[in-house]
Amino acid sequence: MSFGIVDIHCHIFPPLAGACGFPDAATHLLHQQRSMHMHGNQPYRRARDHALVTERPLWSANDPSEKGRNKDADFRVGRNGRFEWRAGGEDCYVQFLPPYMSDLSAPAETIVRQMDYAGVETAILQNDHIYGNLAEDFAAARKAYPGRFIGLAQIEEAFADRDDQMERLAFQFDRLGMSGLYYTTTGLFRDGYRRLPDDPAFDGLWREIARRGVPVFWVHSAKSPVGTYEDEMRHLARIVERHPSIRHVLVHGAPTALYADEKGALRLPDVLAGLLTDAPVYAEILYPIGWGGRHDYPYAGAIGHIRQLIERFGVERFMWGSDMPNVERYCTYRQSLTYLWDHADFLDETARRRLFRDNALGLFAPAAAR
Numbered sequence: 001m002s003f004g005i006v007d008i009h010c011h012i013f014p015p016l017a018g019a020c021g022f023p024d025a026a027t028h029l030l031h032q033q034r035s036m037h038m039h040g041n042q043p044y045r046r047a048r049d050h051a052l053v054t055e056r057p058l059w060s061a062n063d064p065s066e067k068g069r070n071k072d073a074d075f076r077v078g079r080n081g082r083f084e085w086r087a088g089g090e091d092c093y094v095q096f097l098p099p100y101m102s103d104l105s106a107p108a109e110t111i112v113r114q115m116d117y118a119g120v121e122t123a124i125l126q127n128d129h130i131y132g133n134l135a136e137d138f139a140a141a142r143k144a145y146p147g148r149f150i151g152l153a154q155i156e157e158a159f160a161d162r163d164d165q166m167e168r169l170a171f172q173f174d175r176l177g178m179s180g181l182y183y184t185t186t187g188l189f190r191d192g193y194r195r196l197p198d199d200p201a202f203d204g205l206w207r208e209i210a211r212r213g214v215p216v217f218w219v220h221s222a223k224s225p226v227g228t229y230e231d232e233m234r235h236l237a238r239i240v241e242r243h244p245s246i247r248h249v250l251v252h253g254a255p256t257a258l259y260a261d262e263k264g265a266l267r268l269p270d271v272l273a274g275l276l277t278d279a280p281v282y283a284e285i286l287y288p289i290g291w292g293g294r295h296d297y298p299y300a301g302a303i304g305h306i307r308q309l310i311e312r313f314g315v316e317r318f319m320w321g322s323d324m325p326n327v328e329r330y331c332t333y334r335q336s337l338t339y340l341w342d343h344a345d346f347l348d349e350t351a352r353r354r355l356f357r358d359n360a361l362g363l364f365a366p367a368a369a370r
Contacts, residue, residue: 003353004121005337006360008284009251009321012111012141012149013131016104017077020132030066031129033058033075034189036083036094038221041293042329047084047091057087064225065192077104081329096130098328106325108141112148114324118334122147123324124360126217126251127154127182139176150364152217153178157187157197160205169205173212179364181209182251184219185226193225198238206243215247215363222255229255233271240279247363248275249319250283252290256305264304276313282363283309285355288339289323292330298339307346315351319360 014020022028037059044053058075060068078084081097081104097104115123125138138151153172155165172178185197195201209216218236222229236248254276259268268276275281287302295301310318322336331339347355 003357005119005320006357007115007120007123007322007324008249008319008360009126009286010111010123010324011128011131011326012106012108012125012137013134014105014107014137016131018132021134021136022132028129028132029075029077030069031187032077032083033069033073035128035130035186036075036096038186038224039094039096040223041290042094042096044092044094047093053087053090053092055087058085063192064189066190067192079103095329097326100328101325108137108144108149111324112145114333115148118332118337120322120333120337122361123149124180124321125149125151127152128184128219129154129187135172135176135178138178142177150180151176151178152180152182154182155205156190157183157185158190158195161201166204166208169208173214180215180217180249182217182219185221185224185232186219188226196226196235198235198242203242206239206246210243210245213245215249217249217251219251222258229258230269230271233269233275236281237271237275237279240275240281245280247280247282249363250281251286252323253284253286253318254309255290256309257290260305264301266305266308273312276317282317282319282359284321285309285318285340286321286323288331288336289327292327297331297335298343300343302339303343306340306344310346310351310355315347315354316359318355319363320356 017025019025020028037056045051046053058070058073073085073087075085078093079102080099081095081101082093083096084091084093127134133154135151135153138149142149142151153169155169159165220229220232226232226235254272256266259266261267276283285306287299291299291302320340322333324333327333327336
């Protein structure tokens with residue numbers, strides 16, 4: 001290859017049973033329990049025989065606030081990639097991370113060696129509450145491995161109008177060198193989704209992001225108290241309308257499986273198509289983490305979806321990502337690259353460079369250089 005590949009979606013984190021940047025491990029566990037309640041890619045299983053479990057006992061279906069948490073579930077961080085709990089007298093688990101991750105950690109050194117082996121030059125470090133508040137870890141990784149990592153900041157989304165959260169944001173940008181904001185709508189559970197991202201109360205956050213000229217990486221649930229995926233896009237569209245200079249990235253990409261017919265033809269909702277056409281909205285190309293539990297490598301059907309996206313919206317709207325190390329519950333890091341690199345024969349050299357490098361780096365370029 002003639003250029004260094006950039007992975008738009010990667011993680012490093014310490015052992016997940018700890019506080020990991022939260023005030024204490026209990027607060028971290030609260031976020032993890034909510035996240036595993038919302039998680040849908042990996043099934044719940046019964047520990048004694050690994051049978052599938054359909055009940056979702058970790059949270060009340062009728063109360064998305066902290067009060068809806070099932071405190072009797074004995075939810076905990078397990079070993080070898082699992083989160084565990086007890087329900088109906090049975091021990092249960094979800095295999096959220098690969099089984100080789102004995103203490104559920106991904107040290108920077110390990111991820112750098114994985115990047116070397118896969119042929120990846122630089123990775124953007126995303127910062128979900130599952131893993132912790134990790135800007136300080138990201139800053140340390142950037143110092144230890146110059147040029148290999150770009151870090152994203154994070155706040156408590158439900159409290160983004162509070163002074164302490166704005167101060168925390170400034171610290172991450174000004175002192176720790178973070179280059180964008182990671183924002184997950186799942187974090188709104190902290191006040192029961194009482195206010196959604198486009199609530200005017202949060203305009204101070206969006207004005208500050210616009211002032212700094214940094215991108216926002218959005219994680220949408222597609223099925224949550226925020227609404228359907230189309231509803232979530234409408235909330236985003238209202239933020240775009242009020243703050244048109246902010247650049248936005250759809251983490252995990254457009255959920256094309258929701259909008260494909262039996263022949264694989266895409267019929268995207270107007271609100272999503274409009275954002276990808278007329279607004280500063282971009283999307284990850286990140287199929288193995290979403291398709292791996294249902295389709296086999298090399299995910300041939302995904303290539304057809306990717307081709308349609310690029311032909312309709314242009315390659316400049318998209319960036320390749322892996323979701324490493326999570327993706328290794330389905331395939332190797334290198335395979336999360338080669339399924340696309342080796343099989344997207346419709347990409348010429350210019351398109352490859354944009355998809356696998358330049359579009360990602362361009363997000364973080366100074367405003368004057370864009």
